[in-house]
Amino acid sequence: MKPTFFLICLIVLILNIGPGFSQQTTPLPESLKSIATKSNQPLLGENVFVFNSSMDMKEIQTLIDTLHARQTGRKSEFSKNRVALLFQPGTYHLDVHVGYYMHVLGLGNSPGEVVISGAVRSNSTRGGNVLTNFWRAAENLTIAPAKDSTNTWAVSQAAPLRRIHVKGNLKLHDNGYASGGFLADSKIDGTVISGPQQQWFSRNTDLKKWNGGVWNMMFMGVPNAPEENWPAKPYTTIKETPLLREKPYLVMINDQLMLKVPALKKNTSGISWADQERFEKTVPLNDFYAANATVDNAKSINKALKKGKHILFTPGIYSLDESLKVTRPGTIVFGFGMPSLVPTKGNKVMEVSDVDDITIAGLLMDANVTPSESLLQIGEPGSKKSHEAKPTFLYDVFFRVGGPHEGSASNCLVINSNDVCIDHVWLWRADHGAGVGWDKNKSANGLVVNGSNVTIYGLFNEHFQEYQTLWNGENGRVYFYQSEMPYDPPTVDSWKHGNTYGYASYKVADHVKSHHAWGVGIYNVFNNAPVIVDQAIETPEFLEKDITHSVIFWLNGNKGSVVKSIINGKGQSINSSNRKANL
16 A cells, blocks of 8 residues: 555635734645545644655655745745644655745654755745745754755745754855855754855854855854954854753654753853753643644633643744733743744733743744734843743744734834843844835834843844844843844934934943944945934943954945944944945
8 A cells, every 4th residue: 555644734714813914825736635644643733744754755745846836936925824844754855845934844853863865955036046035944854965966055034954964065045145044053064155145153063164155154163163364254253152952843752742852051062962962851742732823812822821831833823812921930832834923902922921941932923013012022021030040042033024914013022031042033124025114014123132141142133113133131142143224214314313323233222231242244225315324333332342243234225325333433334335344
């Protein structure tokens, strides 16, 4: 008897996501539905596909190609479809094309237990340029490229590679412009070819060689990183990662899904899975409430949280008419398949109490037409507790104000708690898509940090209408910063406050006594007015020495626009004739 798919597929329907926005997913062809069978994981929904290596590879390839075809191209950038491809331990001979909102995960205890012989790749559909290749991911598997080929992962923001072993070369571009990206806990046997990648952050990764770099390439805990020689070469190298818990990951044991949570470590270098890993805990699926966008809402999810459940967000778009309240220490909120959470009544998406050891991973949070004060709040205002022994971690959490639909939020992410660690975040006020305009997708700040001892690895923050990043807490640490100022201030005066022209992208408040940042890249395009910006970075004067390796770049736009200095009036200005400055 021919092996059949062990998979689960998303139910297709239309559901309301708030004023002026509806979700309509694209159904699979009937010919593919006919080869799908029920699985013993019905809680995951029908847009999660779980494969095993005894299946027919041609059938798997046909399904993946079909999914990719509907998830690629400019029209798919704001698609409502969400897809997770889960591979049980084994070897697969496949060419896995990864498009928008596609998430590829191996279910082994280590990347070596799932081998994709062929490719797991992201390519351009726009003449080589991948400046909008967003919202996709691959994790916890080995890629064995076909003979004499190179695995291509050509992406920009919000497209992480984690726990990946590439038995060959890895190419981060597709012979055109790219503006990424994030690589963590991975091993590359050959050369990483960054080419025209404008910036990139690599953390705790083993690689044979790195080739290329444009403006801001940062390596942290990477044993064979390129030699630092700033600014002659765009490399910032830091030997160890000071505090880290690698992102939890799904495994399947005896047909049962579980989540493994790695242990907290300090001063690490290289991959976590070279030797026997230390785990803090293994959490069975039964300890989770598996949320499904077709049936769940804020009430049902909050009810599960009150009962002490962790939350597993399966692929879909979730309409939330009240904030999700995370109050129990040790709670895990884990998404896979790029689930989107959308507030419908001006509420926050999620409020986290000032408690120990919260984990939030793998979520998109989208503002809606009714403005929200913020989308995610960590800790109540005025939080004072120390969480040094059990910090809160965020992984691969992405925020959007506009793009899929019109939306506004005063701030995207507000951190009031102390001892929070973020491992890859992108905060984006949309510069294209639906509901885009200076008076439409309103948002002052992407990130506001009020807590102390907050650490961020890979902070991407773009296009907000005041400070992109506003840091009020003490002892902040940022390792790699990628930011574009807003494209659309209509006049010079509309983007002026007091006697200051423009808003710095990176603002450390005047009262702050201790703050460090490494690898700070800030870029500008002003399409309307000839905007004037006094400085790209603003800090207390005595902290200027603690901003290590900064670069600003005039990308395009109105030729009369100018950024007058890198930090506090110091450093070269940039304009249409002097486009780049380093400090």
